Amino acid sequence: MTDFLEIDEKKKTVKSLILDDFSVEDLDKYIVELKNEIKRAEEEIIKKNKLFKDAEKLFK
Numbered sequence: 001m002t003d004f005l006e007i008d009e010k011k012k013t014v015k016s017l018i019l020d021d022f023s024v025e026d027l028d029k030y031i032v033e034l035k036n037e038i039k040r041a042e043e044e045i046i047k048k049n050k051l052f053k054d055a056e057k058l059f060k
Contacts, residue, residue, distance in 0.1 A: 004030050 004026075006015040019027065 004033060 004017060007013070008015070017030075022030065
């Protein structure tokens, strides 16, 4: 997802983009990348929730 975004590794933030500078084609690609990143984040949440539930079972 680095085609469009600049990431500040220290702050773990992403700089905002000025979307006026992009063509419609670039915006479509950007949306696809964002959707993929959302899916990746959702999968990580599911994984962490499962680990948390598994840990709860161990310590009951």
